[in-house]
Amino acid sequence: MSEIDVIVPCYQYGHFLRQCVESILTQGGVDVRVLIIDDASPDDTPKVAAELSEQDRRVAYRRHKLNRGHIATYNEGLDWSEGDYTVLLSADDLLTPGSLFRAAKIMDEHPEVGLTFGRDIHFSTRLPAPRSPLELTEHNWRIIAGHDYLQAAAEKANNLIPTPTVMVRTALQRKLGGYRASLPHAADMEMWMRFAVHANLAEMDVDQAYYRVHGQNMHVREFGTCLAEMEQRKLAFAFLFQNYGSRIPECEHLQQQVASAVARDALNAAYEAFFKGDSTGSRRLIDLAVRADTSTTSLRFYHRLRWMLRMGLPLIIFARRLLLKSRLPCNAPLHSPHLRTPQYSPVAVVPSNGTGS
Known part of the structure; x- marks a missing residue:
């Protein structure tokens, strides 16, 4: 056992x-x-x-x-x-029934797997029922080559693994060392990529853990800003490429994917921050996008954001209302959904506290 x-x-x-x-x-x-x-x-x-x-x-x-x-x-x-x-x-957080047995069974039978993970269920107080039977079949789990996971993570420049669902092989964990203190918000993300450099991963299409959502979650309490979260993601990949680049096939290509993804997410967040009235945050996110990928300055969206910041939010909203009003029928209400401004929220990531909540 x-x-x-x-x-x-x-x-x-x-x-x-x-x-x-x-x-x-x-x-x-x-x-x-x-x-x-x-x-x-x-x-x-x-x-x-x-x-x-x-x-x-x-x-x-x-x-x-x-x-x-x-x-x-x-x-x-x-x-x-x-x-x-x-x-x-x-x-x-909580484990679902049978969570440890399912993960351990895969690890026991596949020594090349260094880490297993599955789905998590978000809840606040009352536990929802699992979304599917809590058992392994030949069709609801798979082994992922380490490089394939790194490729997928680089495309999103993000954490793809729900931390409460993770089980690792202890011997490999000792070889890889602990979490990085310099990555308080992305230590788990960097750790999973470290495992992917050295071993295969196994993914279960099964609910393995419950993730509790509440106002005191560490990722909400301490790392609520979109900018800090993106900076941490960028730094996590920097550590990966610096320490293991020689072991990663197509490393330069992955680096460019990460740069493009971080820049894209930063510009999208800058747009949303602008419409929340946070012009300072919007500018800082645009600067992050340029630092991540200098080719950002050639994008039309980049120049549009810069122009919007020069004009200011009141003028932009006024201009949008005039434009939309001119396109609506004469009897259309001014509170039309078309006139609503975007709501700013951090770019979605797998909830994390540097590892979990």
């Missing part, structure tokens, strides 16, 4: 901790151990964690005297893990 260590970092999530741990302890078909690391939480985390460790010998608990931050806490968990496989699960 596979031995699996599930690291549960916790900071101020004491009210979520018990449900998280119970979703791990009820996993069948595997020998599981839960490693709770409390990063000096000021809430009731110590009480809940102590109770859990007393109630079940499979639960181990550590508490920091001082807050060390999430990356240091994750890496401490990786050093602590001794099982065949390792999972990192934020204390506000």
Whole structure:
């Protein structure tokens, strides 16, 4: 039976901790151990964690005297893990029934696979039902060559793997090292690409974890700006190419794909920021686009954005209303949906806290 260590970092999530741990302890078909690391939480985390460790010998608990931050806490968990496989699960997230068995079965049967992942279900309070049967068949999972994953990630310049669903081979994790402190928002994304350089990945078309959405999620609380998120994605790829470029086929082509994707996303976000009234943010996003890919300055969209910023939002909205009004029938209401301005929101990424929530 596979031995699996599930690291549960916790900071101020004491009210979520018990449900998280119970979703791990009820996993069948595997020998599981839960490693709770409390990063000096000021809430009731110590009480809940102590109770859990007393109630079940499979639960181990550590508490920091001082807050060390999430990356240091994750890496401490990786050093602590001794099982065949390792999972990192934020204390506000949950595993679906059978999640560990499904992932471990693939890892057991395919030693060339260094990392498995599946789908996550977003929820807030009430757990929704899984979207399909929670079992593996010959048709609902596949092995992805490492280079193929890197190709797909470069095309999007983004994280393609839901972190709560990931299981890694512990021996390979030790070889690759821990998460990068310089990537607090993209450490998971960079780690998965590191695995892809050294091994194949396995993807399951099965719900493997529940991702809890709430106002205190780390990626919302600390990394809510679109600019910071894009800068981190760009830096994650820079680390990848700097450290492993010689091992990546068509590395220069992938670098150009990343540059183009970052520039594209930055310009789109700049457009949305402008219509939210954030002209400063819009300018900074345009600058990021140019830094990512200098050919951006040859695009018509780039020059259009620059012109819009020179004109200012009130004048642009006024001009758009006049133009649209001239195209509408005389009796068309001015509150027509056609007159609504775009709403600004960060470019969508797989929710991440540097690894999870």
